[in-house]
Amino acid sequence: MTDQPRHNEPAPQAPEERVRKLAMDKSYLQLVIQLMNRISAASGLEETIKTLLGITAEAIGGTNTILYYPMGRKIFRADVSGDRRAVEVIDDPFDGKRHRFRHPPRTSGKDL
8 A cells, every 4th residue: 555646747758658557546445445344244332343443454464563542541452462451641653642642743763
């Protein structure tokens, strides 16, 4: 999923380039639709969390995907191995900034 469509790029001039770009856009959109269909089929919080973690690991990769989510005034942590618990503080600095400021922090590649 690193080759996401970039809509601010100028349109390719050669027909072969245009076909390649359209094929990439189509495959990206098909992946998004497939993921959204799988998420929408889940019912209930636990199944939705399990589905989100599973499809993230399948589509993007990763050995231990972790999801932090707020419920009321508490923060919960769930991972792909099934560990689910309330946490006092998000121990990942990147995710901690995201939660504190309510938007993704700006990063460079070296921060990830």
